[in-house]
Amino acid sequence: MFGDDIVMLSRMQFGLTALYHFLFVPLTLGMTFILGIMESVYVMTGKAVYKDMVKFWGKLFGINFAMGVTTGLTLEFQFGTNWAYYSHYVGDIFGPLLASEGWMAFFLESTFVGLFFFGWDRLSKVQHLMVTWLLAVGTSLSALWILIANGWMQHPVGAEFNYETLRMEMASFADVFFNPVAQVKFVHTVAAGYVTGSMFVLGISSWYLLNQRDIGFARRSFSIASAFGLASVLSVLVLGDESGYTSGETQKIKLAAIESEWETHPAPASFTVFGFPDQENERTDFAIKIPYVLGLIATRSIDEDVKGLKDLRKESAERIKSGMIAYGELQKLRAGDLSAKPAFEAHKADLGYGLLLKKYTGRVIDADAAMIQQAANDTIPQVAPLFWTFRIMVACGFTLLFIFAMSFYYCATRVADQKRWLMRMAVWCIPLPWIAAETGWFVAEYGRQPWTISGVLPTHMSVSSLSADQLWFSIGGFAMFYTVLLIIEMYLMLKYVRLGPSSLHTGRYYFEQSAALAH
Amino acid sequence: MFDYETIRLIWWVFIGVVAIAFAVTEGFDFGVSALLPFIGKTDLERRVVINTVGATWEGNQVWLVLLGGAVFAIWPAVYATLFSGLYVAMLLVLFALFFRPAGFDYRSKIEDPRWRNAWDWCLFLGGTLPPILLGVLVGNLLLGLPFHLDQDLRPFYDGSFFALLNPFALLCGFAGLLLTLFHGALFLKWRSEGTIHQRATATVAALGPLLLTALAVITAWVFLAIDRPEITQMAAADAPSNPMNKTVIAHGAGWLQHFQTHAWMWLAPAAGFGGIFLAWKLGAGAARMAAFWSSALGIAGIGLTVGFGLFPFLLISKTDPRSSLTLWDASSSHTTLLLAFWITVVFLPIVLLYTRFVYRVIWGSVTEQTVLQDSQTLY
Numbered sequence: 022m023f024g025d026d027i028v029m030l031s032r033m034q035f036g037l038t039a040l041y042h043f044l045f046v047p048l049t050l051g052m053t054f055i056l057g058i059m060e061s062v063y064v065m066t067g068k069a070v071y072k073d074m075v076k077f078w079g080k081l082f083g084i085n086f087a088m089g090v091t092t093g094l095t096l097e098f099q100f101g102t103n104w105a106y107y108s109h110y111v112g113d114i115f116g117p118l119l120a121s122e123g124w125m126a127f128f129l130e131s132t133f134v135g136l137f138f139f140g141w142d143r144l145s146k147v148q149h150l151m152v153t154w155l156l157a158v159g160t161s162l163s164a165l166w167i168l169i170a171n172g173w174m175q176h177p178v179g180a181e182f183n184y185e186t187l188r189m190e191m192a193s194f195a196d197v198f199f200n201p202v203a204q205v206k207f208v209h210t211v212a213a214g215y216v217t218g219s220m221f222v223l224g225i226s227s228w229y230l231l232n233q234r235d236i237g238f239a240r241r242s243f244s245i246a247s248a249f250g251l252a253s254v255l256s257v258l259v260l261g262d263e264s265g266y267t268s269g270e271t272q273k274i275k276l277a278a279i280e281s282e283w284e285t286h287p288a289p290a291s292f293t294v295f296g297f298p299d300q301e302n303e304r305t306d307f308a309i310k311i312p313y314v315l316g317l318i319a320t321r322s323i324d325e326d327v328k329g330l331k332d333l334r335k336e337s338a339e340r341i342k343s344g345m346i347a348y349g350e351l352q353k354l355r356a357g358d359l360s361a362k363p364a365f366e367a368h369k370a371d372l373g374y375g376l377l378l379k380k381y382t383g384r385v386i387d388a389d390a391a392m393i394q395q396a397a398n399d400t401i402p403q404v405a406p407l408f409w410t411f412r413i414m415v416a417c418g419f420t421l422l423f424i425f426a427m428s429f430y431y432c433a434t435r436v437a438d439q440k441r442w443l444m445r446m447a448v449w450c451i452p453l454p455w456i457a458a459e460t461g462w463f464v465a466e467y468g469r470q471p472w473t474i475s476g477v478l479p480t481h482m483s484v485s486s487l488s489a490d491q492l493w494f495s496i497g498g499f500a501m502f503y504t505v506l507l508i509i510e511m512y513l514m515l516k517y518v519r520l521g522p523s524s525l526h527t528g529r530y531y532f533e534q535s536a537a538l539a540h
Numbered sequence: 541m542f543d544y545e546t547i548r549l550i551w552w553v554f555i556g557v558v559a560i561a562f563a564v565t566e567g568f569d570f571g572v573s574a575l576l577p578f579i580g581k582t583d584l585e586r587r588v589v590i591n592t593v594g595a596t597w598e599g600n601q602v603w604l605v606l607l608g609g610a611v612f613a614i615w616p617a618v619y620a621t622l623f624s625g626l627y628v629a630m631l632l633v634l635f636a637l638f639f640r641p642a643g644f645d646y647r648s649k650i651e652d653p654r655w656r657n658a659w660d661w662c663l664f665l666g667g668t669l670p671p672i673l674l675g676v677l678v679g680n681l682l683l684g685l686p687f688h689l690d691q692d693l694r695p696f697y698d699g700s701f702f703a704l705l706n707p708f709a710l711l712c713g714f715a716g717l718l719l720t721l722f723h724g725a726l727f728l729k730w731r732s733e734g735t736i737h738q739r740a741t742a743t744v745a746a747l748g749p750l751l752l753t754a755l756a757v758i759t760a761w762v763f764l765a766i767d768r769p770e771i772t773q774m775a776a777a778d779a780p781s782n783p784m785n786k787t788v789i790a791h792g793a794g795w796l797q798h799f800q801t802h803a804w805m806w807l808a809p810a811a812g813f814g815g816i817f818l819a820w821k822l823g824a825g826a827a828r829m830a831a832f833w834s835s836a837l838g839i840a841g842i843g844l845t846v847g848f849g850l851f852p853f854l855l856i857s858k859t860d861p862r863s864s865l866t867l868w869d870a871s872s873s874h875t876t877l878l879l880a881f882w883i884t885v886v887f888l889p890i891v892l893l894y895t896r897f898v899y900r901v902i903w904g905s906v907t908e909q910t911v912l913q914d915s916q917t918l919y
Contacts, residue, residue: 076917087645090598091638097608098634101623106694108623112616113872117880120613123606124887128895131602135595136898138917143901183873185780187693188616190873485624486696495631502638509642513649526916 030492031103031484034499036466038095040459041503045089047458050164050211051218051253052082053130053157056137057150058245064150073529074242075153076141077522078222083138084513088506090131095499102495107473107483113190114180114197115170122166130159164211172203175272175465177474182369184354189477202272205263206465212256213461216421217454219250223428224451225518227444234531236438238522243437247428254422261418272475274337275468277330278404279411280315281305289316290327295412298404303331330401338397340476343368344375345393349386373477380481399471407468410460417457424450544778545868547877551614552851552867554884558610560843562603564723564836569597571724573640573667574717577660579728579739586660587648587911587919592731594919595902597644599895601637613880617693617783617870618854625687625697626677629704633673639666648919667724668717675716678846679709682762684769684858689783698859708761715754719842722747723835726819730828733905741823744831748820752813755842759809762849763796769853769861777868786869788861795849805848811841 056075063071097119100108108115133156140149173180179196180189191197223246229239276282281298282290283305292315296308319327328336347368353361377396378388388396424447431437437444469475473483517524523532542550572593580586593600612619623630639662647659683706686699722744729740770792775785792798799805815838822831850856854870857863871877904910911918 083645084649087641090601090641094605094634094637097605098623098630100612101608101619102627102630103624105620105624106692108612108620109616109693109695112612112619113876116609116613116616116619116872117876117883120606120609120880121883123602123609124883124891127602127605128599128887128891132596132599132891132895132898134598136901139595139914140901141917142914183780186782186873191876191879194875194879485620485627486694487624487627491627494628498631498635502635506638506642509646513646517649 024489025481026489027487027492028481028484030489030496031487032480034492034496035099035103038092038099038499038503039466040462042089042092042096043458043462044455045085045092046164047214047217047454048085048221049082049089049160050214051216051221052078052085053153053160053218054215055218055222055245055249056082057154057157058249059242060150060153062245064146069529070238070241073522073525073527074238076525077238078242079137080517080524081221081514084510084517086134088510091506092503103485103487103492104473104483105485107478110188110478110483111177111180111474113188114173114177117191117194118166118170118173118197122163122170126159126163126166128159130156130163133159161211161214164214165207168207168210169198169200169203171465172200172206173197174474175206175469176200176202177477182372182477184351184365189474205260209257209260209263212253212260213454213458215253216250216257216425217458219246219253219425220421220447220451220454222246223250223424224447227447228518229521230438231441231444231448235522238530240438243428244432247425247432247437250421251425251429254418254425258418258422261415272468273328274330274333274400274402275407275464276319277328277333278402278407278468279464280327281308281404281408282315282327282329283331284329285326285332286329288320288324288326289313290319291315292318296408298408300404330404334397334401337374337400338393340371340374341377341393341396343371344373345378345386345388346375347372348375348378352386373472373474373479376482377471377479379479402468402470407464410463410467414457414460414464417453417460420450421453421457541878542881544874544877545776547874547881548777548867548871550881551871551877552847554881555607555610555614556843556847558603558607559847560840562607563839563843565600565603566597567671567720567839568724568727568832569593569600570667570671571720571722572728573643573663573724574671574721575724575728575740575743576667577664579725579736579743580660583653583656584908584911585736586656588732588736588906588908589728590644590647590663590919591906591911592728594644596899597640599898601640610880614872614877615854615865615867615870616872617689617695617781618865621687621689621695621697621855621865622685624695625685625699626680626701626704627697628701629673629677633670636666636669636673639663644919667720671716671720672713675713675719676704676709678716679706679712679758680704681850681855682712682766682846683708684767684856684864686859687855687857687863688860689863691784693782693784708758708766711754711758711761715751715758718747718751718754719839722751722816722819723832723839726823726828726832726835729823730832731904731906733907744820744823748816748823752816752820755813755816759845763794763799766795767858768792768795768798768849769856769858769864771852771866774866775869779869781869781871781873783863783865783869786862786866788864790858790861798849802848808841808844808848812838812845813841814838815841 056079059071060075063075133152136152137156140152178200179193181192183190222242226239226243229235280293281296283303291310291312293305294309294311296305298305315327347365350361350365354365375385377399378385378392381392381395382388427443428437431440471479473480521531523530572589576586576589580589643659643663643666647656687695687697689695725740725743729737729744732740769788769790771786771788773787815834819831819835819838822834852866852868853864854867855865
């Protein structure tokens with residue numbers, strides 16, 4: 022169909038720009054909530070230091086927000102520019118979700134972000150607090166809609182193929198909205214954002230405390246971050262476990278690949294903690310397993326088995342054969358032969374599997390056994406990348422749990438400032454939430470291959486009809502802009518972190534006080 | 541509630557409304573940042589210019605995002621064909637937009653004049669390139685694009701980026717730039733005092749005749765020299781969306797005939813020219829608000845002229861007329877159109893209401909004094 026290079030380059034561009042966008046999103050999600058909490062404390066207590074906290078952390082948030090806006094625009098364009106057939110094929114479902122995000126979330130956050138920065142003297146305390154919370158709600162609502170859209174790509178419910186328009190169409194909005202995969206993903210992802218914001222504030226506050234600067238300011242920031250961070254990291258982990266459960270129902274292949282589970286073992290399945298996946302020989306070397314655990318996570322029972330990749334591939338092959346029939350009947354239907362309808366309806370659910378064969382033969386119905394086998398092999402992703410990224414994500418999650426639990430405990434017992442080891446650890450662990458978020462998205466998206474819409478539309482069919490030159494032009498442009506912007510952003514961020522609350526020019530903080538002393 | 545045909549027509553109107561809202565709001569943001577290096581000479585003057593739109597440009601930009609999202613949701617085939625077909629042009633628009641968030645937000649965070657000057661020129665690029673490119677795009681929509689759909693309804697583009705840069709489209713790009721500069725100057729005049737106000741007034745006076753001339757040439761060109769295809773037969777207006785179920789002839793009766801058949805359509809170009817002319821006249825005097833809104837009326841008139849002229853086409857294919865997309869055969873399903881309709885009916889008023897609230901809160905002239913007073917928080 023299309024050259025593999027076009028598909029590869031399109032995937033590379035989308036993957037890199039989406040991962041890059043998600044460097045900024047989680048911090049925005051977390052920071053807006055933390056700003057809301059800090060400002061609530063300010064309004065309740067009237068203490069100026071809390072207002073300074075909102076303004077200073079707000080400055081850092083603003084530097085990050087600008088990058089989130091910039092890189093978010095790319096994604097809005099990119100479905101159309103690079104995934105045109107995808108846009109045609111599922112626009113009926115995916116489009117309204119993005120449009121809803123515009124109406125309910127983007128307008129809210131973007132309209133109020135200006136007032137958040139410039140409205141301090143023009144609004145009453147309570148009004149400004151409302152603005153901050155609306156900003157926070159806006160950012161999280163935006164995550165809601167985009168994760169419903171992404172959840173639908175993982176588990177496409179509430180939609181049906183229409184042979185007259187040759188695309189998927191919305192059958193039930195309620196099913197799309199209340200898609201269990203989407204709901205779990207939403208809470209897991211926003212909570213991960215809250216963890217990111219918390220770790221950012223916790224780490225930087227620790228750095229001030231270690232350097233004996235702006236103690237009161239940093240201590241208060243530290244304790245808010247530790248409490249909010251602990252609650253958030255617990256939600257992430259619990260909901261992460263919950264996504265194991267839902268993906269057990271709908272995305273068996275992804276789960277089996279994450280666990281490097283080649284064979285179906287008698288129930289209950291054991292959980293592979295560690296090992297070396299060997300794709301070629303389809304086995305896992307040096308595996309360390311814990312009995313029962315995978316069965317519990319994936320099926321919530323001890324008597325259901327968890328299917329291994331080899332069996333799942335056999336199921337794929339069956340569905341591909343059924344998809345060939347669906348495709349053949351579809352061609353008859355389109356030619357006006359309505360008698361093909363019952364057979365088409367019977368095999369419609371497997372049409373997407375039939376489309377997998379387009380990679381090997383344009384006509385689909387003439388595929389031979391070897392092609393079917395190749396297509397079935399395609400449904401099994403590369404195991405090692407998923408196996409490892411998943412474990413990195415989980416390790417980051419538990420390290421963060423440890424840091425937040427300790428910070429919260431020592432804050433509650435009022436000895437946090439004496440625990441220099443913990444504060445040092447908090448500074449060094451600032452990158453962990455980002456590593457977890459990026460690896461998490463890698464697992465979710467790479468693990469869905471070879472599909473853009475699980476079981477419905479293969480990735481190789483989704484791309485636009487472009488040339489490699491066009492793709493190199495855009496990839497070059499993104500590489501240039503994104504590199505330069507990242508350097509500028511990091512420079513500003515570090516500059517303002519070093520300055521600390523002194524950047525507010527209130528005269529109350531470290532550099533201005535030491536300057537005053539020197540005079 | 542609404543049958544398929546009606547809701548398809550309603551959505552054609554709604555998307556027009558969103559497109560006009562985008563052009564009116566983002567239009568003055570583009571214009572203001574394009575004028576920035578010229579109307580603001582000193583750093584303080586430039587901060588005044590930037591802060592006239594500083595608190596609201598982000599909200600305005602959402603109209604663009606929403607326009608993209610709404611076309612995706614309502615006319616997926618248009619979104620797919622246009623964005624992939626005009627790949628290089630669309631990415632250039634995107635790259636130009638990259639200059640804006642960082643430009644606004646980072647510029648005043650460091651005092652070094654070289655830093656600030658560099659960002660000012662970034663904002664200039666972010667304000668000039670999109671209106672030029674979008675003008676070129678509209679010009680090519682009127683001319684028709686070289687694309688076709690295959691039997692799976694997959695869009696293929698049969699032209700190149702450089703073919704988009706034909707004389708007619710370039711003139712449209714030039715007019716797009718003039719329009720945003722004119723509109724932006726009117727906004728700047730409204731929200732400033734003193735030197736900036738005077739420079740903005742002078743800009744309006746100088747650009748008005750130029751803009752009106754460019755629009756007149758474009759109009760004459762369209763009516764006299766550009767083909768308009770015609771649909772000779774198509775499926776019912778409530779049939780499932782499939783653009784290939786129609787026959788179209790490439791050389792129709794022409795744009796003039798189209799407007800003569802539907803005489804009420806003349807209201808649109810009348811509003812376009814009238815609004816701009818009035819804005820130019822009022823722009824010389826003290827009626828700041830009236831001048832700005834006249835220009836907004838002019839933009840709406842221009843947008844409606846394009847929409848009416850194309851109706852019922854959304855994208856004309858000049859290489860394979862049958863593949864042309866119309867609002868009757870390129871829309872989403874009935875269910876989706878109704879769903880999106882209700883979401884819009886609920887949220888559009890809410891958005892307008894809080895947008896109005898935000899503008900009321902931040903409204904007032906931006907001057908050198910107000911910028912100095914709030915130097916730490918303002919851009």
